[in-house]
Amino acid sequence: MRRLLGTLAAVTLTLTGLTAASPAPAAAADSGSFDVLTYNIAGLPLGLGDSDPETNTPLIGQRLGPYDIVNVQEDFNYHASLYANDKHPYRTATSGGAAFGDGLNTLSNYSFEDFQRVRWNTCTGTNCLTPKGFSLARVRLAEGVFVDLYNVHTNADSDDAALAARRANIEQLSDFIQANSSGNAVIVMGDTNTRYTRAGDNIRTLLAENGLKDPWVDLVRGGTPPAQGSDALVCDAAAPTNDCEVVDKVLYRGSELVDLTATRYSNDWASFLRSDGKHLSDHFPHRVDFSYTLDSALRASDFFGGPHGTAFNDADDLPATPSPRTLTLRGSARLDGVSLTHDGGPTLTHGGTGGTATSLTLAPGEHLTSVKLTQGRKDGRTRIFSASFTTDKGRTLSAGTPTSDSKTFTAPAGRQIAGFTGRAGDEIDKLGVVYAPIR
Template sequence: MTALMKQNIRRITTVLVSSAMSAFATVQTVGNFSVLSMNTAGLPDFLQGNDVPGDKTENHRMIGAKFVEYGYDIINVQELEFKLNLGQDFNYHAALYSTASLPYRTPTSGGVPFGSGLNTLSRYSFTDTTRVKWNDCSNFGGADCLTPKGFTLVRVLLSSSPEGYAYVDVYNIHADAGVTNADLVARASNLRQLSEYIDNWSAGNAVIIAGDTNSRYTRVRDEIRILTRENGMTDPWVELIRDGVDPTEETICANPTTLSYCETVDKMFYRSSPVLNLQAIGWSYESSRFLQPNGDILSDHNPIVATFSWSLPASLRQSELYGGPHDTWFSDTGVLSRIFSPRISTIRFRGGSRLDAVSVAHVDGTSITHGGTGGRASELKLTDGETWTEAKLCLGQRNNRTGVFAIKARTSAGRTLTAGSSTEDCAEFVAPGGWGIVGFVGGSGSEIDKLGFLFAPH
């Protein structure tokens, strides 16, 4: 075989591989997934019977098996991990997990009075699991202060490909129950606390909330509309079942319910982000699927499920997140989404023993900086037509905290800029073909603890 023939074969192989990868990447820019929320009635009988027939341990085993049987992708459960040792063991968390064999599951946070009862199960991997207790509670309408009710956050990775990563922040919630004045005040406080947390810790991110809100649209003081008003969320039940109009008259659902039009306190909300489009395409009560063999209910709540489609936008995309779960979340998606065709003119880093700060200046004058003022400053001014196309990050630990210790930028012209101290725990990031790095997402304080990159087409 001649050298020319070998060269032609290599070219053909490269084309075929590139074509296959392009087709694969195209598939990875869109998809569907389901989210189910269910209060599993997991309080021990002597605390709350829930009027659910049968043995609660066996009921939870059946619930877990049905999660797998019907193939739900992301599941939020409430009232699950309550356990007391008073001569008996009420470990319903273990019972449900014994049959709910999804690959990713939050660990128990403890039993009464230490656990919140909130857990997430998923077919997709997730990181940054966070549990937050309500600032206010009331015991007037129920034993809400007996356990640390609140909400959880997991950052779910729906897809990863050379075309971009699709993350969604999934919140699980169990709000204060009851209808006394004290209950209404506490529940309104709960929802305000959640709304403010989303503003800070999910800024620029796609979000799904699914849980037991103990709220109804017809009880104005519940303040459930704060999530649509302040956080840009949409209720898929209102959107798809109620034709986009909040109910003004109370409608009580039977259990199990055969209707979709009636309202329960179990609710779901969602929003897109500049780097991930979300759209609800289905919603239903799953009551008929969660029954005992004799037809009895498995929980005193009707499970709810929504199906979402997702797609990566054509104007802004995100890389993998890399680093530790520390310090304050930041995202440049909001700033960049307001710039027509973002393009950077200068890259700036600060670093010494680790990475202190990252910064870019845009050709329109916009400047973006994250981190502190420590370390040595370094700068790279880009020439006309030059873009930032690749990056390398290295992680390390100090004082039992994982952070970004080093960064290296490489441009389309092959020029580089570095900062910090390299380690052996490194990852490389490459912008999609025809795109460039234009900003950041991650966590920082006086230094950079977590970092990801935002891409825009050039």
């Protein structure tokens, strides 16, 4: 695996501009389903593209309602008319028109958090006229059930310089996923400008390095992608079939916490036609249906805290039979760090080395069963100020300085706290827990 290239320096963190209040806790069913759509809506100013976005964008907005989660690209100068004609309750705020914004937006029936926009480090020609890149939204399907949703628009064109820039874009995205979505279920969708058939593209790198699958490859082509260097599988411009290859792609993977499966792929072009039969964009809209099943052993809580630091998830690092033994907390004015050592297994550590360390070693038959967290503001950022863990024997371990803004996570019957999820830097910015069976 290639060495990470320090993509974190290129990140801009932004709170999502949502149109609904935070949801009440929803108990996670053992399974569920949802669908997604990716669509480059060709929203460049009139005269800069081949479509008529002033007419088409409101019509596109009216057609998005049936889809649970939608990623759009080139949502530039007609963004207001798109949202005015759409009723999804959770939507990202625009980053601006052409030359100012990246054109990437997400519309969802599910709430999301930790929204980030990241600009490409490399571009060529007219691609550099607007800050193209990718975004990440952590979508909450149910209590403790999250999917990292990436929206992508890479460097276009196919000359040597453009191909090199696009390969660099794909490498930057791959590095970012490895650094920020480790242990998480992931969906990547958008205008990748790549083809499996094109010799100069490296879409296979993105899949291989991140364990991603392509529903088009699996469901339409029987699991075999087109050969690199072969003729392009060009779509019929009027009525494309699912067999042709497009640059707009949906890629995905599950996690230790949630098994994610693509059950249907469709080029939904027929749902996005004008009354005169013309397409609403110069790209086709692509739909994928997903089903998911929660792991029978591991479960997770929701999160509490702010969208800062780097994300972590201990689910991948737990031993086959989780056996927590020693919990260590570091804190003073706030919660600086958390650490949990398993019998014969790893020590899971997050945060910094500040504050005072205190530890609790569990007795045989004793388990961590709940944690009360408090949060507050420091230097304009929301952070975890304190944590207080309780065992099923009534013992507690606390660190930090409590505030009045609190949340408690309690392990379901027959389970124990065995690891952590969240975000951290020198301190703990956001925290959740992973539950494992008591054995």
